[in-house]
Amino acid sequence: MTVALSIVVDGIAYGMILFMISVGLSVTMGLMRIVNLAHGGFALLGGACAHVLTMRYGMPFVPALAASVIAVIVIAIPLERLVYRHIYRFSELEQVLATIGIVFVMIATVNLFLGSTLLTIRMPPEVSLPVNLGFKVLPLHRIIVIVVGLLMVTGLYLLVERTRFGIYLRAAVDNQNTAASLGIDTPKVYLAAFALGAGLAAVGGILGAELLPIEAYYPLRYMVLFLTVVTVGGMGSIVGSFIAALSLGILDTAGRYLLPDVGTIFFFLAIIALLALRPNGLLVRPS
Amino acid sequence: MIRISTIDIVRTSLGGTGKLLPVAILITCAFAAFWLFPYDLGFLTQMLIMMVFVVSFDLILGYAGVATLGHAAMYGCGAYAAGLFAIHASPDPLLGLAVGAVIGALIAFFSGLLLMRAHGLSLLMLSIAITMVLQEIASKARDVTGGADGLTGISMTPILGVFEFDFIGKTAFWYAFSVLFIILVVLRVLVASPFGLALRGIKDSPSRMRAIGTPVYWRKVTAYVIGGTIAGIAGALSAQITSLVSVEAFNFALSADVMVMLILGGAGRLYGALIGTLVFMTVRHVAASIDPFNWLFVIGFMLLAVVFFLPDGLISLPRRVAGMIGARK
Amino acid sequence: MTSGLRIRNLSKNFGGLQVARNITLDIPTGARAALIGPNGAGKTTFANLIIGALQPSSGSIHLDGKDISQLGEAARVRAGIAKTFQITNLFKDLSVRDNIRLPILEREHRTFRFLERHDGDAAIEAEVEELLADFRLLPLANRLVRSLAYGQQRLVELALTLSLKPRILILDEPAAGVPSSDSHLIVDAIKRLPTYLSVLIIEHDMKLVFEVASRIIVLVNGAVLVEGTPEEISRDLRVRELYLGAGHG
Numbered sequence: 001m002t003v004a005l006s007i008v009v010d011g012i013a014y015g016m017i018l019f020m021i022s023v024g025l026s027v028t029m030g031l032m033r034i035v036n037l038a039h040g041g042f043a044l045l046g047g048a049c050a051h052v053l054t055m056r057y058g059m060p061f062v063p064a065l066a067a068s069v070i071a072v073i074v075i076a077i078p079l080e081r082l083v084y085r086h087i088y089r090f091s092e093l094e095q096v097l098a099t100i101g102i103v104f105v106m107i108a109t110v111n112l113f114l115g116s117t118l119l120t121i122r123m124p125p126e127v128s129l130p131v132n133l134g135f136k137v138l139p140l141h142r143i144i145v146i147v148v149g150l151l152m153v154t155g156l157y158l159l160v161e162r163t164r165f166g167i168y169l170r171a172a173v174d175n176q177n178t179a180a181s182l183g184i185d186t187p188k189v190y191l192a193a194f195a196l197g198a199g200l201a202a203v204g205g206i207l208g209a210e211l212l213p214i215e216a217y218y219p220l221r222y223m224v225l226f227l228t229v230v231t232v233g234g235m236g237s238i239v240g241s242f243i244a245a246l247s248l249g250i251l252d253t254a255g256r257y258l259l260p261d262v263g264t265i266f267f268f269l270a271i272i273a274l275l276a277l278r279p280n281g282l283l284v285r286p287s
Numbered sequence: 288m289i290r291i292s293t294i295d296i297v298r299t300s301l302g303g304t305g306k307l308l309p310v311a312i313l314i315t316c317a318f319a320a321f322w323l324f325p326y327d328l329g330f331l332t333q334m335l336i337m338m339v340f341v342v343s344f345d346l347i348l349g350y351a352g353v354a355t356l357g358h359a360a361m362y363g364c365g366a367y368a369a370g371l372f373a374i375h376a377s378p379d380p381l382l383g384l385a386v387g388a389v390i391g392a393l394i395a396f397f398s399g400l401l402l403m404r405a406h407g408l409s410l411l412m413l414s415i416a417i418t419m420v421l422q423e424i425a426s427k428a429r430d431v432t433g434g435a436d437g438l439t440g441i442s443m444t445p446i447l448g449v450f451e452f453d454f455i456g457k458t459a460f461w462y463a464f465s466v467l468f469i470i471l472v473v474l475r476v477l478v479a480s481p482f483g484l485a486l487r488g489i490k491d492s493p494s495r496m497r498a499i500g501t502p503v504y505w506r507k508v509t510a511y512v513i514g515g516t517i518a519g520i521a522g523a524l525s526a527q528i529t530s531l532v533s534v535e536a537f538n539f540a541l542s543a544d545v546m547v548m549l550i551l552g553g554a555g556r557l558y559g560a561l562i563g564t565l566v567f568m569t570v571r572h573v574a575a576s577i578d579p580f581n582w583l584f585v586i587g588f589m590l591l592a593v594v595f596f597l598p599d600g601l602i603s604l605p606r607r608v609a610g611m612i613g614a615r616k
Numbered sequence: 617m618t619s620g621l622r623i624r625n626l627s628k629n630f631g632g633l634q635v636a637r638n639i640t641l642d643i644p645t646g647a648r649a650a651l652i653g654p655n656g657a658g659k660t661t662f663a664n665l666i667i668g669a670l671q672p673s674s675g676s677i678h679l680d681g682k683d684i685s686q687l688g689e690a691a692r693v694r695a696g697i698a699k700t701f702q703i704t705n706l707f708k709d710l711s712v713r714d715n716i717r718l719p720i721l722e723r724e725h726r727t728f729r730f731l732e733r734h735d736g737d738a739a740i741e742a743e744v745e746e747l748l749a750d751f752r753l754l755p756l757a758n759r760l761v762r763s764l765a766y767g768q769q770r771l772v773e774l775a776l777t778l779s780l781k782p783r784i785l786i787l788d789e790p791a792a793g794v795p796s797s798d799s800h801l802i803v804d805a806i807k808r809l810p811t812y813l814s815v816l817i818i819e820h821d822m823k824l825v826f827e828v829a830s831r832i833i834v835l836v837n838g839a840v841l842v843e844g845t846p847e848e849i850s851r852d853l854r855v856r857e858l859y860l861g862a863g864h865g
Contacts, residue, residue, distance in 0.1 A: 509728075
């Protein structure tokens with residue numbers, strides 16, 4: 001019983017991190033039809049930035065988090081304008097190659113300035129305090145991650161369902177040409193979605209640093225994981241990403257707890273089976 | 288009429304030398320490399336093995352148009368199969384190659400049954416996931432594969448009972464070159480066959496191929512099995528020549544490198560794969576010996592440059608340059 | 617009379633929506649039939665039912681007496697049904713000659729051969745050259761299809777489809793997208809099609825239909841409204857209403 005509970009709680013916390021990092025990827029892939037292997041790079045840049053601010057300049061965690069996210073958005077905007085805008089028109093294969101190229105440059109840049117060692121982010125000591133929830137004792141960090149994840153999915157849901165930007169976004173995901181003919185400025189929607197996705201990835205990278213440690217090779221090491229969330233959740237679907245991230249988080253955690261030897265094999269076999277049965281993701285029926 | 292027949296004669300004679308010219312260039316290059324870089328034979332041999340591997344991917348991506356990121360699956364299985372065969376069954380190199388080929392083909396067949404139904408992102412992810420599963424199995428089955436330490440203790444008897452593997456790697460070099468040469472000849476025949484034309488048709492328009500009655504799925508599975516067979520041979524070569532197989536044979540980075548080398552050189556022409564491998568590995572060798580980390584800058588910008596400015600790869604460079612000069616006149 | 621295409625009570629439902637209603641039709645060997653009707657009448661659905669891209673909910677299709685209702689798309693191609701696409705769907709990175717050669721190789725079950733040259737068979741090469749000549753494509757034979765004008769691409773598509781030696785040829789809007797200055801090329805090519813072939817043209821360009829068709833079938837709401845010779849159709853009040861009604865109030 002306690003094991004099951006641990007699996008579920010740890011899995012959900014892990015899933016929330018996966019969701020934060022992957023949701024931007026899902027939206028941009030659904031919207032711009034781009035296979036973006038460099039998305040994890042934004043989590044890395046956010047984490048690296050937070051590392052520098054908290055460790056070198058002794059900035060407190062929360063302002064450092066905010067500053068890092070803003071910094072990543074500031075990097076993402078010209079990147080979208082100057083590079084990604086051209087990549088949208090490429091074939092799928094060229095997109096894969098171009099974005100692998102971008103990942104390599106991101107890794108090399110972080111490596112040039114900070115080396116290839118682990119980049120720790122100093123958090124306030126309170127986050128490791130145990131909190132008694134009655135049925136289980138959890139470190140505060142897990143609770144924060146779960147709460148932030150829930151806030152994020154609610155916020156995104158409201159943004160997409162209730163705001164003008166959301167209407168534009170859904171219209172553009174649904175049909176680019178129709179959206180453009182309705183007078184929606186799709187390049188602007190793209191830019192906003194891309195910057196938002198990059199910012200969320202940075203939040204996920206920083207908050208999740210305890211589970212997925214930040215180092216130069218981060219975007220390559222976890223690339224498959226993030227892409228899996230998007231593929232399983234279905235491109236462009238926020239709810240799909242959320243369900244996929246939580247299920248994969250729990251599945252992976254369960255594998256590690258219950259079958260420590262073959263957990264990873266079990267995880268990937270499950271994904272293979274899923275993709276074979278539902279090539280367009282969990283929520284989309286095969287045509 | 289007379290003019291046409293003259294052109295035909297010229298074309299035929301050109302076709303004759305056209306067939307022999309690449310063969311001559313290839314052999315000349317091999318001899319030149321052998322004499323010019325006697326201390327780099329090990330690296331040159333690695334390059335030859337990688338050429339076998341990349342050219343096998345060209346059949347799948349360049350001809351049939353199937354983009355996967357898990358080509359290392361067949362390479363790794365071929366390497367382990369040949370290594371285990373050498374240790375437990377027979378140290379004969381050619382038999383080992385055959386075993387690597389068969390295992391590569393089997394893996395490609397069974398994974399291909401699943402993969403060739405998928406498209407786009409699902410295909411990329413499925414191919415990655417299959418390779419990950421194989422890598423995990425290889426690293427967990429310590430008793431058989433040596434796990435993370437790798438499979439060691441592979442020794443080879445002389446090739447055909449005559450050519451013994453030497454310390455400098457002369458035999459290994461010519462062994463790898465011969466295998467590459469034979470595979471190139473086989474692939475050239477294959478891509479000029481009706482099957483080869485059908486693959487190019489599938490790449491261009493699968494729906495039209497279906498409309499003319501082609502079982503597209505089975506053609507793709509066949510191409511994948513042939514590519515997998517050759518990839519298995521490449522893996523077996525690597526196991527035999529380095530006397531070592533590590534779980535890194537299944538690395539995602541290897542699958543990605545293969546794709547990069549192919550696109551860099553130019554897909555769908557066989558020799559583009561050779562040029563891409565040559566340039567990529569040389570640049571990596573040189574850049575990595577200067578600064579192992581900043582190598583990623585080089586390859587990153589190289590990739591972006593190719594995709595943005597040379598989408599048909601390096602082999603289109605001469606034509607591009609000629610076009611630019613022509614345009615300026 | 618069993619020669620040609622025989623369609624009986626063909627229906628197709630998508631959920632609650634009936635897109636083909638009880639269609640009964642004969643297209644005898646050598647016929648030049650045209651299927652017309654307003655947008656959304658179900659013309660493309662009907663074509664897809666015949667080529668096997670869709671399976672009928674009920675009814676039957678016979679070709680030369682043989683029931684083909686249950687066959688898939690590829691099997692129907694082999695049975696002798698071929699269709700051109702509304703938007704050209706060609707092998708754009710292959711030469712015109714390879715575009716014709718490939719379907720012939722496929723028809724002759726040769727695309728699973730690995731060791732012979734694709735241009736090595738004299739009989740097939742002769743057939744390729746003949747088709748190229750028939751469609752006046754010889755001067756373009758070595759060009760990549762990608763580099764041809766749209767009207768020329770439609771000719772390549774006709775030649776490609778014909779190279780499958782079909783018994784029934786379905787032309788889905790053969791002149792769509794072709795500039796009017798080039799449409800006579802298409803009309804000529806259709807007129808020169810061999811007589812052993814039954815042709816079904818799906819088209820809303822009335823001029824083209826009246827120029828080449830000997831029978832016209834009018835489809836409305838998934839059902840056959842009327843069928844007859846061009847003269848009968850042009851006199852039919854319901855058809856006049858259908859096509860002119862909107863314009864004349």
